[in-house]
Amino acid sequence: MPQKNILEMKGITIQFPGVKALDGVDFSLREGEIHSLLGENGAGKSTLIKCLTGVNRMDEGQILLDGREIRPSGPSQAMELGISTVFQEVNLCPNLSVAENIFVGRQPMKHGQINWREINSRAEELMSRFHLNIDVTRPLSYYSTAIQQMTSIARAVDVKAKILILDEPTSSLDENEVQLLFNVMRELRANGMGIIFITHFLDQIYAVSDRMTILRNGHLIGTYGINELGKVELVTKMVGKDMDVIFNLKRAEVPGDADYMLKAEHIGDASHVKDISITLKKGELVGFAGLLGSGRTETAEMLFGASRTVKGEIFVDGESITLRQPFDAIKARIAFCPEDRKRDGIIGDLSIRENIMLAVQSRKGFMHPMTKQEQTELADKYIKLLGIATPDCEKKAGELSGGNQQKVILARWMAAEPKILILDEPTRGIDIGAKAEIQRLMLEMCGEGVSVIFISSELDEIIRCSNRIIIMRDREKVAEVDGSSCTQQDILKIIAEGAA
Amino acid sequence: MTNNRQSILSKLTNPKYIMVYATIGIFFVIYAFGAFMYGDKGFMTVRTFVNLFIDNAYFGISAVGMTMVLITGGIDLSVGAVASLTGMFIAYGTTVLGLHPMTCIFAALVMGVGLGLLMGWVIHYLNVPPFITTLTGMFFARGVCSLISRESIDIHHPMIDALAGWKIYLMKYSAGHWVRIRPIAFINFNVILFVVMIIAGTFILQRTRFGRNIYAIGGNEQSASLMGLPVGRTKVLVYGFNGLCSVLAGISYALYVKSGWNLSLQGGELEVITCAVIGGTLLTGGVGYMIGTLFGVLLKSVIPALITFNGNLLSWWGKIATGGLLLLFICIQRFVVTSSARKK
Numbered sequence: 001m002p003q004k005n006i007l008e009m010k011g012i013t014i015q016f017p018g019v020k021a022l023d024g025v026d027f028s029l030r031e032g033e034i035h036s037l038l039g040e041n042g043a044g045k046s047t048l049i050k051c052l053t054g055v056n057r058m059d060e061g062q063i064l065l066d067g068r069e070i071r072p073s074g075p076s077q078a079m080e081l082g083i084s085t086v087f088q089e090v091n092l093c094p095n096l097s098v099a100e101n102i103f104v105g106r107q108p109m110k111h112g113q114i115n116w117r118e119i120n121s122r123a124e125e126l127m128s129r130f131h132l133n134i135d136v137t138r139p140l141s142y143y144s145t146a147i148q149q150m151t152s153i154a155r156a157v158d159v160k161a162k163i164l165i166l167d168e169p170t171s172s173l174d175e176n177e178v179q180l181l182f183n184v185m186r187e188l189r190a191n192g193m194g195i196i197f198i199t200h201f202l203d204q205i206y207a208v209s210d211r212m213t214i215l216r217n218g219h220l221i222g223t224y225g226i227n228e229l230g231k232v233e234l235v236t237k238m239v240g241k242d243m244d245v246i247f248n249l250k251r252a253e254v255p256g257d258a259d260y261m262l263k264a265e266h267i268g269d270a271s272h273v274k275d276i277s278i279t280l281k282k283g284e285l286v287g288f289a290g291l292l293g294s295g296r297t298e299t300a301e302m303l304f305g306a307s308r309t310v311k312g313e314i315f316v317d318g319e320s321i322t323l324r325q326p327f328d329a330i331k332a333r334i335a336f337c338p339e340d341r342k343r344d345g346i347i348g349d350l351s352i353r354e355n356i357m358l359a360v361q362s363r364k365g366f367m368h369p370m371t372k373q374e375q376t377e378l379a380d381k382y383i384k385l386l387g388i389a390t391p392d393c394e395k396k397a398g399e400l401s402g403g404n405q406q407k408v409i410l411a412r413w414m415a416a417e418p419k420i421l422i423l424d425e426p427t428r429g430i431d432i433g434a435k436a437e438i439q440r441l442m443l444e445m446c447g448e449g450v451s452v453i454f455i456s457s458e459l460d461e462i463i464r465c466s467n468r469i470i471i472m473r474d475r476e477k478v479a480e481v482d483g484s485s486c487t488q489q490d491i492l493k494i495i496a497e498g499a500a
Numbered sequence: 501m502t503n504n505r506q507s508i509l510s511k512l513t514n515p516k517y518i519m520v521y522a523t524i525g526i527f528f529v530i531y532a533f534g535a536f537m538y539g540d541k542g543f544m545t546v547r548t549f550v551n552l553f554i555d556n557a558y559f560g561i562s563a564v565g566m567t568m569v570l571i572t573g574g575i576d577l578s579v580g581a582v583a584s585l586t587g588m589f590i591a592y593g594t595t596v597l598g599l600h601p602m603t604c605i606f607a608a609l610v611m612g613v614g615l616g617l618l619m620g621w622v623i624h625y626l627n628v629p630p631f632i633t634t635l636t637g638m639f640f641a642r643g644v645c646s647l648i649s650r651e652s653i654d655i656h657h658p659m660i661d662a663l664a665g666w667k668i669y670l671m672k673y674s675a676g677h678w679v680r681i682r683p684i685a686f687i688n689f690n691v692i693l694f695v696v697m698i699i700a701g702t703f704i705l706q707r708t709r710f711g712r713n714i715y716a717i718g719g720n721e722q723s724a725s726l727m728g729l730p731v732g733r734t735k736v737l738v739y740g741f742n743g744l745c746s747v748l749a750g751i752s753y754a755l756y757v758k759s760g761w762n763l764s765l766q767g768g769e770l771e772v773i774t775c776a777v778i779g780g781t782l783l784t785g786g787v788g789y790m791i792g793t794l795f796g797v798l799l800k801s802v803i804p805a806l807i808t809f810n811g812n813l814l815s816w817w818g819k820i821a822t823g824g825l826l827l828l829f830i831c832i833q834r835f836v837v838t839s840s841a842r843k844k
Contacts, residue, residue, distance in 0.1 A: 092727070
């Protein structure tokens with residue numbers, strides 16, 4: 001049964017300085033459909049969405065909504081037309097209550113005043129549709145990211161939207177919350193809403209979508225029904241090259257008598273982590289598995305001196321050291337890529353060159369400045385080595401895509417020539433091609449004798465890369481397994497049941 | 501379904517009210533201290549309490565607008581100068597030019613609101629930091645004051661005299677008659693204007709979309725604009741409204757001192773900001789309540805009152821105590837902000 005097209009975008013072309021972000025892309029969305037939009041970072045997904053919501057002006061092309069041509073001038077006009085967007089980062093106001101975040105800007109009024117009673121009861125009703133029975137009058141900042149995400153979806157849904165755009169909504173949700181979200185999406189689909197779904201989790205695409213459209217380098221590769229294309233074919237079309245690279249990664253080889261690079265014995269911090277012991281050999285890659293909040297990040301922060309270790313002892317290269325602040329760790333040649341790269345890692349206003357040389361300079365001390373030429377050489381070397389997509393090293397780091405930003409952070413620490421590298425979710429929110437690159441780089445560094453701690457929520461990549469895997473649960477280390485002989489099921493079981 | 505929203509306890513323990521509770525709590529602690537120490541000298545009388553309003557109404561009126569500006573995450577340093585300029589308009593206009601006070605007030609309103617709107621426009625559309633923009637506004641207004649006159653000008657006009665002298669005595673019912681309470685206590689036009697502005701401010705902040713947009717902008721300006729809220733218009737209007745409050749504060753001050761002087765209310769903007777901050781308004785924006793600001797004004801004014809009652813202390817102790825309070829509140833705010841951030 002052919003359904004009616006609710007949205008048609010024809011021949012969309014957007015020119016950015018020096019690059020065609022979109023080149024004659026066609027896209028259509030049917031009524032009551034979940035349509036996945038796929039592509040690597042920089043493929044033009046975000047640009048297409050921004051064009052639809054009026055953030056970017058298109059140079060050529062046409063957008064038809066219900067057969068009528070539209071040219072939204074900005075997100076608010078797009079919203080009036082019935083196009084709502086939920087972004088990856090929660091774009092709400094943390095100081096307002098959950099209920100108010102849903103309704104601000106279009107509060108129900110009564111006698112010329114805001115009707116708080118109605119706002120709160122309608123918000124409660126909306127949230128309970130998502131099976132969340134929470135106090136909607138509390139400020140948003142009081143709740144977890146997942147609930148904040150649900151709030152922004154509730155906001156988008158409550159505007160009488162015809163089209164809902166979900167831009168990476170699942171990257172900060174756990175499995176149950178994802179299922180919850182999918183149920184909500186299916187319910188909205190049943191009510192005739194068209195949903196554009198952007199994610200980098202392939203399984204989720206197959207779980208929930210009806211059709212998918214693939215973009216690559218600003219070009220349309222094609223639109224397919226969900227059953228027309230298998231996973232491998234899909235990835236090949238997205239990346240445009242053979243996927244052997246990804247699936248043929250080899251674990252680092254660690255000789256049995258390799259020296260211990262890092263030993264942490266019974267360490268704990270003031271509040272989160274009770275008692276953890278870790279060993280890490282030279283050239284070894286140890287994975288940290290566990291759910292969000294299991295203490296993975298807190299442990300990493302202790303090892304980097306970003307949070308205070310109150311008990312236990314840390315040995316680096318056989319010597320006991322005290323890590324009071326990150327500077328101590330940098331001196332001991334420990335490097336740390338934090339989880340939230342926008343907040344803790346990348347300095348968006350500085351150029352790529354400046355971002356890369358930060359750690360090197362910090363280790364050398366400000367008394368020994370590097371010349372501009374040395375810096376440029378260093379930056380260019382890593383841009384080439386890591387394949388950072390940029391015209392030159394003077395581009396602002398904040399203007400790069402997520403995957404490229406991650407590579408810049410990686411370059412920063414590689415340039416500092418660390419002995420121990422701690423990577424907290426380095427592949428989060430980046431596409432599969434860039435992910436494979438990052439994994440390959442990690443393993444290459446292991447080959448050069450760097451010891452790596454790799455934290456990730458995605459078990460398949462942990463298993464693929466790690467020599468040993470430390471499994472954390474409720475802020476404790478519950479098990480340590482061998483990377484080459486365990487399966488996802490084993491790990492999931494340990495995470496779920498806590499038994500080794 | 502468990503309906504935890506309607507539980508009054510849950511409503512009252514909502515973390516967003518912590519700062520307001522702190523202000524009200526500290527005010528009562530200090531007031532109780534005063535009552536304990538100087539109760540015999542008349543600290544506990546209605547008069548003492550009402551005088552807190554009378555002597556600080558002009559700060560309070562200005563603090564209403566300042567609270568809104570601070571909630572958006574901005575700041576306005578021009579309020580003292582604009583209020584002073586209002587006083588000059590009235591004094592010079594009535595005494596030297598012989599104009600009717602209403603004409604002068606109208607001119608002051610046009611000047612104050614216009615300057616506010618202009619500053620708001622510069623802040624939002626030219627993306628100039630509020631601190632710099634309003635500093636410029638402050639120098640401008642102060643400069644115009646001195647341009648008009650460098651001498652203090654007394655205000656003599658029947659209407660101003662009537663308005664300044666108008667008062668309602670507080671009465672009590674005793675032995676079948678309404679009698680004035682002793683010691684005599686009254687409220688005047690300034691007190692009424694102050695209370696009306698606080699109520700109007702509360703209504704705007706809590707009951708209108710404009711008010712809620714102010715909070716949203718303070719919470720996260722980028723999000724607010726992505727949510728489709730009229731960020732630019734709201735910010736411009738907030739500075740305009742603050743201009744209005746500055747002019748009203750200027751009128752109130754003129755009624756209080758019955759003169760205009762080019763150097764009056766110097767540093768007044770900082771006093772006003774202090775009132776708002778010890779009233780629980782976050783300097784980083786997004787949080788603040790009018791009721792908090794009301795108590796902030798009372799808290800700031802109860803300290804000089806205590807010093808007066810003591811009689812032996814130099815009045816500079818008042819400044820030191822106010823500084824201490826400000827520090828205390830900024831520390832509490834820091835603590836509240838970091839502890840709520842940790843919960844995430």
